[in-house]
Amino acid sequence: MFKTIVINISIFIVFLLLLNVASYFILQINDSKSISEQKILPNYKGYEETHKGIVSDMKQYKLGYNAFDGWKANPVTSQYLNIDSTGIRKTIQKKHPDKIAEWWFLGGSVMWGAHNIDGTTIPSIIAQKIDSFHMVNYAEQGFYSRQCLMRLANLYSNGGKPNLVLSLDGINEVNHLCRKDVSKFGHSKSKQIEQFVKINTSTGLKSIAYDLKSLFYGLFLTHTSKVIFKIQIKLFGLKEFTHFDKYICNTNPERAKYVAEQLVNNWEMMHAIVNQNGGKFIALLQPTLPTSIAKKDHIKNRIVPQVEQEVLTVYQHIQEIVKEKNYNWIYDLTKVFDSYNSDFIYTDICHVSYNGNEILSKEILKIIAQQQ
Numbered sequence: 001m002f003k004t005i006v007i008n009i010s011i012f013i014v015f016l017l018l019l020n021v022a023s024y025f026i027l028q029i030n031d032s033k034s035i036s037e038q039k040i041l042p043n044y045k046g047y048e049e050t051h052k053g054i055v056s057d058m059k060q061y062k063l064g065y066n067a068f069d070g071w072k073a074n075p076v077t078s079q080y081l082n083i084d085s086t087g088i089r090k091t092i093q094k095k096h097p098d099k100i101a102e103w104w105f106l107g108g109s110v111m112w113g114a115h116n117i118d119g120t121t122i123p124s125i126i127a128q129k130i131d132s133f134h135m136v137n138y139a140e141q142g143f144y145s146r147q148c149l150m151r152l153a154n155l156y157s158n159g160g161k162p163n164l165v166l167s168l169d170g171i172n173e174v175n176h177l178c179r180k181d182v183s184k185f186g187h188s189k190s191k192q193i194e195q196f197v198k199i200n201t202s203t204g205l206k207s208i209a210y211d212l213k214s215l216f217y218g219l220f221l222t223h224t225s226k227v228i229f230k231i232q233i234k235l236f237g238l239k240e241f242t243h244f245d246k247y248i249c250n251t252n253p254e255r256a257k258y259v260a261e262q263l264v265n266n267w268e269m270m271h272a273i274v275n276q277n278g279g280k281f282i283a284l285l286q287p288t289l290p291t292s293i294a295k296k297d298h299i300k301n302r303i304v305p306q307v308e309q310e311v312l313t314v315y316q317h318i319q320e321i322v323k324e325k326n327y328n329w330i331y332d333l334t335k336v337f338d339s340y341n342s343d344f345i346y347t348d349i350c351h352v353s354y355n356g357n358e359i360l361s362k363e364i365l366k367i368i369a370q371q372q
Helices: 002-037 048-060 122-129 145-157 171-177 190-201 204-220 222-236 253-276 297-302 305-325 354-371
Strands: 063-066 070-073 102-107 134-137 164-169 280-285 330-332
Touching: 102 122, 102 145, 122 134, 122 354, 145 164, 145 253, 164 253, 164 354, 171 253, 171 305, 253 280, 253 305, 280 305, 280 354, 305 330
Parallel strands: 102 134, 102 164, 164 280, 280 330
Antiparallel strands: 063 070
16 A cells, blocks of 8 residues: 555656656747747837847846845847846947946836847937937836836945936836735835745744745746646636736725825935936836827737726826926826827837837937936
């Protein structure tokens, strides 16, 4: 009897291990197939191969922990995506003298350049038009304004002295702080970091339990769980198996107002830091699909109505606060694409293709000229 149980358990363990290995190869094949056969949005007409190239290069994009602001990108060297050892994405610009004044760009994935190659990010486009300053892309995918504030403080602490700092924020306030599983002072990866700290500071039996759990997941479930998730999405749709049901701002007016207030508070602190150090600060309220009349039929399967409503609710509070404060250094860009409503600009609820970055860059340069 005992021997039979041991044999059955051994067979089950081997099965899980082989299934996890097989899942790894399934994911590799699926990723390659997705890149070569995916439906290209009309935004990229005439640039299909370049778009496939950045999608492929983004497979190398990984995040690592970074003190105070949460995370930073690991180094990447590829044709369309290049990130240095400090986590900073490459900005295409003319070679400048070492001591030329800098413009710093902060924000989340839109400013960072998601869905775009190095040469078509907002900092790169502006660098092609303004060659008297050195542009540095300090934005990071997933960042919201509190993280931008912390990164700004880190940069000044390290001796930075920019002439101008711009921060493009908005959508990630919702993505982080409107989730009920994220505290008012946290971010979407807070629990992961907390769990890591618990594991690495535990002792005795609890430490052994954490180690065994990590070992079991690594050996038997790492890739299998990803395959299962992809199957669920295929069968039941994106909405059913993601955290969209965890958003609470639309049903909690106090939380929505708090999120909006925090954005403006963070901007005020960034403004104070930059001004105190002799620079200029400009805050930019990020455009989003829900706040625009831009085309969206081409991406309707990528939009979840509940999330759209969350954005509208929070943005309404942001705009009310900005109007009341009446600062001359905060600019609302939510309507920046409305006069281009015959063009394909958005690639999802907030990201844009190259033409969108061109429009944003043009508008940002107008704003900078007003501030000079």
